[in-house]
Amino acid sequence: MRLGIFGDSYAAFVGRYESCPPWPKHLSSLLNAETFGHHALPGTSHWYAYEQFLRHYKNYDTIVFVHTNCERWPYLPHEQQCKAWNIGYLQDEYMDPLNKIRKTIFPSALLEFISLSIFKDVNDKCREAGIYLVNVFSFPDDYVIPATEFPIVKHLDYVSHLEKTKFQDHFPKPDFSFKAKFEQWINDESGYYPTQMIIKSTGGQDRRECHMNCNNNKRLAVMLFDFIKNKQHNIVVDCKQKEWDVFDSEMDKIYDNWLKEGT
Numbered sequence: 491m492r493l494g495i496f497g498d499s500y501a502a503f504v505g506r507y508e509s510c511p512p513w514p515k516h517l518s519s520l521l522n523a524e525t526f527g528h529h530a531l532p533g534t535s536h537w538y539a540y541e542q543f544l545r546h547y548k549n550y551d552t553i554v555f556v557h558t559n560c561e562r563w564p565y566l567p568h569e570q571q572c573k574a575w576n577i578g579y580l581q582d583e584y585m586d587p588l589n590k591i592r593k594t595i596f597p598s599a600l601l602e603f604i605s606l607s608i609f610k611d612v613n614d615k616c617r618e619a620g621i622y623l624v625n626v627f628s629f630p631d632d633y634v635i636p637a638t639e640f641p642i643v644k645h646l647d648y649v650s651h652l653e654k655t656k657f658q659d660h661f662p663k664p665d666f667s668f669k670a671k672f673e674q675w676i677n678d679e680s681g682y683y684p685t686q687m688i689i690k691s692t693g694g695q696d697r698r699e700c701h702m703n704c705n706n707n708k709r710l711a712v713m714l715f716d717f718i719k720n721k722q723h724n725i726v727v728d729c730k731q732k733e734w735d736v737f738d739s740e741m742d743k744i745y746d747n748w749l750k751e752g753t
Contacts, residue, residue, distance in 0.1 A: 492525035493518055494546060496539045497556025498575075499532035500628035500646050503699040510740055512699035516711030517554070521718060525549070530556065533572035537564040540608045547615060552622045552718055555612050556646075559629040560605035563588070564596065602633040613638045624717055641717045645729040646710075650701040652734055654682040656742040682737060688745060697748055703738035 495501050495514045503512035518526040527549060529542040536558050547553060563574040576582055578589045609625070616623040623640040629647050685703075689696045700707060713727070 491521050491523045491552055492527075492550045493521060493523040494527040494550035494553045495530055495556075496543050496546075496553065497530040497626070498534050498539065498558040498628060499530075500558075500626070500650075500700055501528075501530035501554070501556040502532045503528075503530075506697070506699055507744060510699065510704035510744060511707065513702070513707040513711040513714070514554070514700070516708055517714050517718075520711060520715040521552070523552075531572060533575045534558070535562045535564050535566075535571075535574035536560060536605050536608050538571055538574065540612065543612055543615075547621065548619065550621060553616060554624045554626060554714060556626045556628055557605070557609060560601045560632050561598070563592070564601065564604055606633055606636065609638075610636060613640055616640065622718060622721060624714055626714075639723045641722055642726045643710075643713070643729065644726065647701070648729045649706050649710075649734050650698070651684070651686055652736055653685045653698075653703050653706070653738070653741075654736050655685040655688045655745050656682050685741075695748075697744055698741065703735060703741040705735035705738045709734060 501514060503514060505511070505515070514526075514528060514530075527546060529539075529546055531538065539555065539558065543553075543555065559575075561577060563577065566574055570584055573582065573585055576585050576589075577592060578585075613623060613625070615621075617639070624643065625638065625640055626643045626646055627635070630645060635642060635644075685696075685698070700710075702710065709732075713732075716722070717725070
């Protein structure tokens with residue numbers, strides 16, 4: 491089997507932890523893929539993933555395409571392409587002037603059209619080439635997804651926001667904008683708090699490859715493996731309706747070691 495992965499940070503990884511491999515590596519191993527092509531890059535746009543797909547899709551017989559939020563900047567110069575996600579979330583010397591005119595240049599209707607066209611063409615090209623495709627949507631629906639015979643997995647970001655991490659005394663306190671909500675959470679006697687809050691309190695550093703803990707990376711890989719092994723069609727899976735692991739002791743260790751020792 492020749493497996494290709496395309497998308498944004500919900501498909502991207504660098505292999506940071508041997509004890510916690512990301513779902514693309516799990517999936518490649520489960521499939522015993524003879525070829526494994528990884529073409530995902532964090533922070534990039536739907537258009538970036540599509541360009542990579544057009545360059546490489548004929549090298550594979552099985553593809554997982556992770557569709558990102560259509561509101562991202564569809565195109566930025568190569569050296570800035572990982573900032574496509576920043577549509578005003580963070581101050582940035584390069585992005586701030588662009589974000590002031592973003593809606594004038596790229597109204598939502600145009601961005602939806604671009605993403606819909608990408609979705610349709612990816613599915614059409616895979617169908618025509620005899621490639622088995624799994625569509626994964628990393629964010630909530632921001633346009634109506636057309637019908638397709640290939641599997642669709644929706645709301646992957648729900649899993650990321652569901653997870654909790656054990657809070658340690660040496661973890662830094664969050665900035666003022668999150669203080670009130672954080673103080674409400676730390677009254678929880680369990681000692682576990684939303685991992686997204688831990689990320690915000692540590693300067694936005696998400697240590698989870700593909701934005702999920704170790705257990706949930708495995709769960710997603712097994713789900714995708716089942717689709718591919720059985721060549722399932724005409725199926726839509728909403729991650730909000732599936733069982734996921736809120737807690738993961740290995741992820742607790744990773745955050746603890748990183749904040750204590752920088753590892």
